[in-house]
Amino acid sequence: MAVRKGKISRPPKKKGQWEDHYTRKAKEDKYPARSVYKLQEIQRKFTLIKKGAKVLDLGCSPGSWLLYAAELSGGGGHVVGIDLKPVTIKLPPHAEALVGDILSLTPELEEAFSSGFSVVISDMAPATTGMKDVDAARSLELCDMALTVAIERLLSGGHFVCKIFQGGDFDAYVTRVKGHFKQVKIFKPESCRKQSKEIYVIGIGKKE
Numbered sequence: 757m758a759v760r761k762g763k764i765s766r767p768p769k770k771k772g773q774w775e776d777h778y779t780r781k782a783k784e785d786k787y788p789a790r791s792v793y794k795l796q797e798i799q800r801k802f803t804l805i806k807k808g809a810k811v812l813d814l815g816c817s818p819g820s821w822l823l824y825a826a827e828l829s830g831g832g833g834h835v836v837g838i839d840l841k842p843v844t845i846k847l848p849p850h851a852e853a854l855v856g857d858i859l860s861l862t863p864e865l866e867e868a869f870s871s872g873f874s875v876v877i878s879d880m881a882p883a884t885t886g887m888k889d890v891d892a893a894r895s896l897e898l899c900d901m902a903l904t905v906a907i908e909r910l911l912s913g914g915h916f917v918c919k920i921f922q923g924g925d926f927d928a929y930v931t932r933v934k935g936h937f938k939q940v941k942i943f944k945p946e947s948c949r950k951q952s953k954e955i956y957v958i959g960i961g962k963k964e
């Protein structure tokens with residue numbers, strides 16, 4: 757490895773190094789991100805989003821889950837997303853994306869989320885540092901907020917999907933989810949990158 761001016765110089769990344777089958781497929785299928793296939797696998801296994809569903813999508817940018825959830829719920833449904841970043845893709849009329857921070861909701865956002873949802877999905881991810889424990893702790897903070905939002909806004913019998921970076925508090929989080937849902941499943945979609953610590957906690961049937 758060549759060393760210059762005290763810095764380690766790494767071989768340049770090849771163009772498209774992180775492109776894989778799912779990235780290419782997302783482009784072909786006209787979704788803005790490969791993450792759509794994770795929700796698709798979850799949907800194929802658990803059938804959580806039905807026609808007419810009212811869905812809240814936390815961490816929705818760039819909009820793949822939002823678009824897919826809107827396709828599943830159809831025109832009779834409604835999908836609302838929130839993210840720190842705007843969604844710039846064209847959405848169908850029954851889907852909307854709001855900009856905001858789930859960790860400090862403004863009264864306007866509280867209002868937009870006020871009515872009963874049949875499904876709350878969260879693919880939120882913190883900006884990663886590469887430090888496993890820090891990343892897991894930040895992910896957990898987002899997951900706890902997603903669970904709070906789900907408990908407050910889901911209809912009885914509603915479902916919850918939440919991405920989490922596995923860390924020391926993972927089991928305790930799953931226990932918290934179990935307190936509010938009739939069934940809880942842990943699922944790692946095939947389309948998750950193999951090196952990723954992410955996994956999905958799925959709460960089925962919110963308790964009364």
Ligand SMILES: C[S@@+](CC[C@H](N)C(=O)[O-])C[C@H]1O[C@@H](n2cnc3c(N)ncnc32)[C@H](O)[C@@H]1O
Pocket residue numbers: 788789791792814815816817818819820821822838839840841856857858859879880881882883898
């Ligand atoms: C993996 S991306 C979501 C991809 C999305 N599901 C899709 O399919 O297009 C994770 C998102 O979580 C968002 N996020 C992270 N922290 C957030 C917060 N505090 N409030 C809202 N969104 C947040 C990020 O801005 C990022 O866009």
